[in-house]
Amino acid sequence: MRILIINPNTTTTMTEAIGTAAAKAASAGTTILAVNPDQGPASIQGAEDGEAALPGLYAVFDRHMSAGHSFDAVIIACFDDTGLCELRARCEVPLTGIGEAAYLLAAEKATPFSVVTTLAVSIPVLEHNIRAYGLLPQCARVRASEIPVLDLEQHPDRALARIGAEIADAIRTDRCGSIVLGCAGMADMALILENTYSLPVIEGVSAAVAWCEREVTARMAKTDMA
Secondary structure, three states: OEEEEEOOOOOHHHHHHHHHHHHHHOOOOOEEEEEOOOOOOOOOOOHHHHHHHHHHHHHHHHHHOOOOOOOOEEEEOOOOOOOHHHHHHHOOOOEEEHHHHHHHHHHHHOOOEEEEEOOHHHHHHHHHHHHHOOOHHHEEEEEEOOOOOOHHHHOHHHHHHHHHHHHHHHHHHOOOOEEEEEOHHHHHHHHHHHHHHOOOEEEHHHHHHHHHHHHHHHHHHHHHHO
16 A cells, blocks of 8 residues: 655655654555655645645645556645645545544544644634534634744754643643644654543544555455455
8 A cells, every 4th residue: 555645835854754653653565655845835834824835735746646656545744634625626546634634533532632733823724624524513622832833843842841731731621532733743742742641642644544544445345345
């Protein structure tokens, strides 16, 4: 199984980290290719950045899904699920975003779930998506840690402490059963935070890989039965 992961921003170090996290989560026999556009925002924080990222995202998708390339599934590795609806309509293989996959997994694991994202400017986008996916009743709250996306790489210890403090407050006031980390750059923090706060902490990269593997396997089974 081959999964294409597209990071819609242009920060290659983040793309590499996403690819590493995805490879760790993947089953034996699944290979990962993580890519990003050459032009667009360095990070996506809110609707304006998301709009600016679309041309580069679509170009990368078209290039890698054209004749001569073969992928069994596609992941959009931005928690805003940038361009997800448009690309899903154009894609013949299973396609998800790390936001959608994380919310679905959280709804299965323990509800209500609270989301801890980066900046407050992202909250309206995430709330809109949760509502569109029909999961608003399962979501306690979308919170901002006020850590910029790029600080997750540049100041990881400070970012981890601030996100942890937001999780502690969510547990105390939201009475949530699980936490969703609202940025691909938080993937490496999930296990640490889960062990620290003793509740499921879900990050979207591994959730999306698992979703793709299930969808591809289910499609293959249907084809075999036909």
